[in-house]
Amino acid sequence: MWREKLQIHKSNWIAALHPSCKFLVVCLYSFCALLLASFKVGEGEYSLYTIAWFVIVPALAIGSGIIKRFWNAFTKVLLVAVVIIVVQSLLIPGGDTVAQLWILKVREEGLRSAIYLGFSVMNIAGIFVWFFQTTENKEISCALEDSGTNYKVTYVFISTLQMIEILGQNSKTIMNAQQARGVETQGNIVVRTRAFFASLVPLILGAITGTEERVLTLESKGFDVNCKKSRLFQIEKTGREKMVNTIAIAITVAIVGWRVALWIL
Amino acid sequence: MDTVIELKNVTYTYPLADEPSIKDMSIKIERGKFYGVIGENGAGKTTLCALIRGFAPSFYNGELKGEVLVEGKPTTEFGPGELSLKIGYVFQNPFTQISGVKDTLFEEVAYGLENFGVPVDEIEERVIEVMKMTDIYSLADKKPFELSGGQQQRAALASIIVLKPDILVIDEPTSQLDPEGTESVFKIIEQLKNEKKTIILVEHKVDMIAEYADEILVMKGGRLIRLGDKQEILTDMSLLDEGVQLPQMAILGERLIEAGIPLSRVPITERQAAEAIGQALQKARNS
Ligand SMILES: Nc1ncnc2c1ncn2[C@@H]1O[C@H](COP(=O)(O)OP(=O)(O)OP(=O)(O)O)[C@@H](O)[C@H]1O
Numbered sequence: 001m002w003r004e005k006l007q008i009h010k011s012n013w014i015a016a017l018h019p020s021c022k023f024l025v026v027c028l029y030s031f032c033a034l035l036l037a038s039f040k041v042g043e044g045e046y047s048l049y050t051i052a053w054f055v056i057v058p059a060l061a062i063g064s065g066i067i068k069r070f071w072n073a074f075t076k077v078l079l080v081a082v083v084i085i086v087v088q089s090l091l092i093p094g095g096d097t098v099a100q101l102w103i104l105k106v107r108e109e110g111l112r113s114a115i116y117l118g119f120s121v122m123n124i125a126g127i128f129v130w131f132f133q134t135t136e137n138k139e140i141s142c143a144l145e146d147s148g149t150n151y152k153v154t155y156v157f158i159s160t161l162q163m164i165e166i167l168g169q170n171s172k173t174i175m176n177a178q179q180a181r182g183v184e185t186q187g188n189i190v191v192r193t194r195a196f197f198a199s200l201v202p203l204i205l206g207a208i209t210g211t212e213e214r215v216l217t218l219e220s221k222g223f224d225v226n227c228k229k230s231r232l233f234q235i236e237k238t239g240r241e242k243m244v245n246t247i248a249i250a251i252t253v254a255i256v257g258w259r260v261a262l263w264i265l
Numbered sequence: 266m267d268t269v270i271e272l273k274n275v276t277y278t279y280p281l282a283d284e285p286s287i288k289d290m291s292i293k294i295e296r297g298k299f300y301g302v303i304g305e306n307g308a309g310k311t312t313l314c315a316l317i318r319g320f321a322p323s324f325y326n327g328e329l330k331g332e333v334l335v336e337g338k339p340t341t342e343f344g345p346g347e348l349s350l351k352i353g354y355v356f357q358n359p360f361t362q363i364s365g366v367k368d369t370l371f372e373e374v375a376y377g378l379e380n381f382g383v384p385v386d387e388i389e390e391r392v393i394e395v396m397k398m399t400d401i402y403s404l405a406d407k408k409p410f411e412l413s414g415g416q417q418q419r420a421a422l423a424s425i426i427v428l429k430p431d432i433l434v435i436d437e438p439t440s441q442l443d444p445e446g447t448e449s450v451f452k453i454i455e456q457l458k459n460e461k462k463t464i465i466l467v468e469h470k471v472d473m474i475a476e477y478a479d480e481i482l483v484m485k486g487g488r489l490i491r492l493g494d495k496q497e498i499l500t501d502m503s504l505l506d507e508g509v510q511l512p513q514m515a516i517l518g519e520r521l522i523e524a525g526i527p528l529s530r531v532p533i534t535e536r537q538a539a540e541a542i543g544q545a546l547q548k549a550r551n552s
């Protein structure tokens with residue numbers, strides 16, 4: 001009964017795809033995004049296709065029924081992308097002026113580079129956000145083990161994922177504690193930076209101390225025992241993995257073909 | 266006498282340490298008995314546990330003189346993981362005993378069984394049984410990291426008990442627990458003792474040791490200063506001068522005897538104290 005409870009049943013079939021299938025999609029999607037970014041379109045030679053390509057990420061998020069969670073995580077990526085776009089388009093000189101606001105000029109080359117970089121980041125980070133929002137740690141761990149990955153590598157990978165989550169929560173707690181203790185955590189950049197480093201010390205110390213015991217605990221729980229491990233959690237396949245893989249590969253081949261054709265012609 | 270663990274003239278020095286943390290210790294641990302290990306901070310209790318489990322010297326390195334035998338075989342000759350099935354080890358600090366790869370407490374407790382390749386149906390049964398026994402079943406679907414100190418400590422104990430080792434080495438399992446929690450952990454340990462397991466337990470709460478243990482090991486400065494029956498050791502007032510804490514009831518009994526109340530023996534538990542005082546009162550009334 002408990003084992004049944006530990007299994008993951010997703011009602012949405014896209015989200016429920018096997019992690020290895022989703023991962024193939026992620027890799028091919030990223031590859032295509034970079035390839036499309038190298039297509040220069042029109043007179044300005046901007047990488048417009050990569051912008052169009054980005055439509056797929058929110059479409060996948062909506063199709064997987066996770067748009068809300070996706071958006072929450074994606075806003076951070078968006079922030080980085082916007083900074084890249086603004087900085088690149090304003091600072092890189094060269095080419096005609098595309099737009100001007102008071103002394104701020106956006107030139108062709110700046111805009112070209114801004115689109116190229118900004119959307120590459122959004123595409124690749126975006127598809128990874130989709131992957132991690134639709135896939136739970138234990139599914140990844142299970143898929144890694146099934147694929148024959150060494151259990152030690154799997155352990156390091158999964159514990160890192162969990163650790164990031166926990167450190168994220170801890171850093172908030174520590175920030176609050178430091179603030180209560182009188183360390184300034186709000187204010188200008190300098191103050192905030194100082195507070196950031198002050199918060200890192202307990203965070204890192206906390207993570208390092210007890211490593212010995214952590215290792216020995218694993219040993220006590222038979223981490224290194226030489227036998228076939230059993231597993232409570234089993235991953236399910238939706239049965240549509242083959243179809244999705246085929247579609248993803250077909251689209252990639254088509255885009256590669258198109259690119260090659262453009263080179264030759 | 267059926268000896269499961271034996272230390273023969275063991276002296277152990279951690280790497281880079283100036284002096285040994287265990288000095289010339291020789292003990293025999295008998296199968297099926299419950300040993301309470303007491304002694305002040307830094308006396309070498311944890312080091313003794315690490316030696317018995319083979320973590321010292323195999324993990325900590327350092328220098329070992331003499332021999333530590335588990336079922337007649339030196340700990341240094343066991344293969345990786347081999348001792349984990351024989352000896353269950355619960356650490357002092359509950360916060361470092363979470364695997365870090367499981368989402369729920371249920372899976373956390375099951376983790377060791379998965380590693381040992383136990384069939385899944387059996388895992389489920391055993392995990393549920395142990396979680397009920399340690400009173401954490403209601404927390405089964407919580408995240409391991411979100412538990413309180415006391416809950417994590419019980420979880421740490423549960424994830425080792427579930428492996429059903431014959432020998433249990435437990436280092437201060439109640440440091441994070443309130444009196445009620447402490448009592449319940451000792452009840453669990455008592456149950457394990459009834460299952461004929463050999464238990465070596467480090468504990469500062471000497472009143473608990475007096476209640477539940479069979480034999481007492483007293484350590485000081487890396488040496489074994491006493492080993493024997495609890496009744497005898499916990500009423501030895503000279504230990505007070507060595508900085509060892511004795512049960513409150515023993516001290517009370519001793520004071521009463523000093524004050525001229527003829528107790529038949531120095532009590533170490535509340536039950537014994539009530540008995541001895543009752544008898545003394547009865548006698549006084551009769552005469
Ligand atoms: N990893 C280590 N490296 C070097 N020295 C150590 C190490 N661990 C413990 N020691 C030293 O060995 C001695 C015994 O320590 P141990 O941890 O065994 O004491 P303890 O009796 O368990 O104390 P406590 O009641 O505080 O847990 C101490 O002097 C300590 O400084």
Ligand SMILES: [Mg+2]
Nearest residue numbers: 310311357436
């Ligand atoms: Mg200790």
